[in-house]
Amino acid sequence: MSLLRVVWILLILLVGCARHSPARSAAASSGSAEPGASPRDADFASEEAASEAPPEAPAAPAAAPAPPAPGNAMGSPAPAKTSVMTGSTEGGANKPASGNAADGGEARAPLLIYTAEVVLAVFNVGPTLDAVEELARTAGGYLVLRDDTRIVVRVPKGRFQSSLSGVGKLGDELHREISANDVTEAYADLEVRLRNSEAMRQRLETLLAKANTVEDALAVERELERVAQNIEQLKGKLKLMNELIAFSTITVECRARAPVAGSSKVNLPFNWLRELGLSNLLSL
Amino acid sequence: MTFSKLSLLLALLSAVACGPSFRATTPNGFLELPEPGQYDYRATTADGLVLAAREISNSGEGSLEFWSRAVENQLRLNEGYALLESRSIRSKDQVPGVELRFGHDFGAKPHLYYVALFVKPSKLYLVEVGGTKELVLKSASAIEQALTQFTVN
Numbered sequence: 315m316s317l318l319r320v321v322w323i324l325l326i327l328l329v330g331c332a333r334h335s336p337a338r339s340a341a342a343s344s345g346s347a348e349p350g351a352s353p354r355d356a357d358f359a360s361e362e363a364a365s366e367a368p369p370e371a372p373a374a375p376a377a378a379p380a381p382p383a384p385g386n387a388m389g390s391p392a393p394a395k396t397s398v399m400t401g402s403t404e405g406g407a408n409k410p411a412s413g414n415a416a417d418g419g420e421a422r423a424p425l426l427i428y429t430a431e432v433v434l435a436v437f438n439v440g441p442t443l444d445a446v447e448e449l450a451r452t453a454g455g456y457l458v459l460r461d462d463t464r465i466v467v468r469v470p471k472g473r474f475q476s477s478l479s480g481v482g483k484l485g486d487e488l489h490r491e492i493s494a495n496d497v498t499e500a501y502a503d504l505e506v507r508l509r510n511s512e513a514m515r516q517r518l519e520t521l522l523a524k525a526n527t528v529e530d531a532l533a534v535e536r537e538l539e540r541v542a543q544n545i546e547q548l549k550g551k552l553k554l555m556n557e558l559i560a561f562s563t564i565t566v567e568c569r570a571r572a573p574v575a576g577s578s579k580v581n582l583p584f585n586w587l588r589e590l591g592l593s594n595l596l597s598l
Numbered sequence: 599m600t601f602s603k604l605s606l607l608l609a610l611l612s613a614v615a616c617g618p619s620f621r622a623t624t625p626n627g628f629l630e631l632p633e634p635g636q637y638d639y640r641a642t643t644a645d646g647l648v649l650a651a652r653e654i655s656n657s658g659e660g661s662l663e664f665w666s667r668a669v670e671n672q673l674r675l676n677e678g679y680a681l682l683e684s685r686s687i688r689s690k691d692q693v694p695g696v697e698l699r700f701g702h703d704f705g706a707k708p709h710l711y712y713v714a715l716f717v718k719p720s721k722l723y724l725v726e727v728g729g730t731k732e733l734v735l736k737s738a739s740a741i742e743q744a745l746t747q748f749t750v751n
Binding site: 436437438439440570571572579580581582584586587588589590591592594595596597598 | 677
C-alpha cells in the first residue's frame, strides 16, 4: 500500500513539473492558479508555493546590467534596471536578480546576446587579423577562431562598442551587421525549471528518508537520479547562456581592397595610366 | 643639302636612335632585361622584384601635381591599391619628382608597388618598382639607390 502512495506522489510531482511554465510559476508564487488551469494544477501550485524552499541562485551573467550602445545600427538598447540586479558572481560582476517578472516582482533588464559581423577591405590581411586579435585581448576578450582571412573574437559586453570602433579603423569597412538576441524569456524559463527541479529533488530526498521498504527507496532513488541529471543539464545551459550574455562575439572578415565601383572611378584619356600596376610590371 | 640641314637631320636621327632621354642605374642584385616590353628599361632580381622606367610625352605640359594626382587616382580608385606614403624626391640631376608608395594584396600575399614621377615641360619620366612586400623591404636600399641615381637628361 505504501508503495502505491509513493508512486502516486511521484506521478503528481512529475505531471506538475512537466507542465510548469514560467507563467504558471507566477501564478503559483502568488498563490493563485492560472485561469483555465486544472484543479490539480492549482492544488500543485499551492502546494509548491507553500513548500518550496528558497531556490539556489543560478550562475548569472558576468556582465554589468547596462547593455552597451553599439552604434546606430543597433538602435537604443533597453535601459538597464540596476535595481533588479543583486549580488555578484564569483567574478564580482552583477547578476540578474532571482526575483523577476515570473515571480511577480519588478521586470529585470533585458538579457541580450550581442553579435557583430564586419567586412573590411584591407591592404595587408595578416597584420590586420593580428590587430583584431590584439584588440580583443586588450579588451579582456579572447580568440575563438582564425583562418587566412577571417577571425572570430569574443569581448566583454561592456567593451563591445569600443572594440567595434577599433575594428572599423583597421581598414575600409565594407559591411557591418550587429544583432542583439533577447534571451530574457529563455533565461527566465531556465531559471524556473531549475528552481522547480531543485525543489523536486528536496522533496524526493525527504521521501527517500521516509521510505519504509527497499523497493520504495529504490523507486525514489531512480527518480532522484533523473532529477539530478536534469538539474545538471539546466545548470549547464544557464552557464552557457551567461557566458554568451557576458561576452559579445565579433566576426571580422578581411578582403583585399578592390577598385571602387561606378562613378567614383576616374578615367583620364592617357593609356599609360591604365598600364600602371603590378600585373604589367611583374609580367616578365 | 646644305651642311646645316644635314646636321639637323643627323641630330634628329641620333635623337630617335638613342631612345629614351634618361639614365637608369641597375642596382646590385638586379639584371637588366634585354627586352623591356612596354617599358624603356626593365630589370629584375632572381626572386622577381622588378624595376622599370619609361619616358612619356607630356604634350599638354601637365604639372607634377597633376600627374601625381592622376597616378594616385588611377591606382587607388580604379585598381584598388592603398596609398601608403607619398614623398617629394629629386633625380640625380635635381629634377623635382614625387614617389608614391602603394600596397595591394594578391591572394593572401601583400605586395608593394612604388611609382616615382619626374616631370619636365615636354617629358614625363616614370620609375616603377614592385614585388612582394617581403622582397621590396629586403631590397629597400637597392631601390633607394636606383631612384637617387636616376638621371633625366
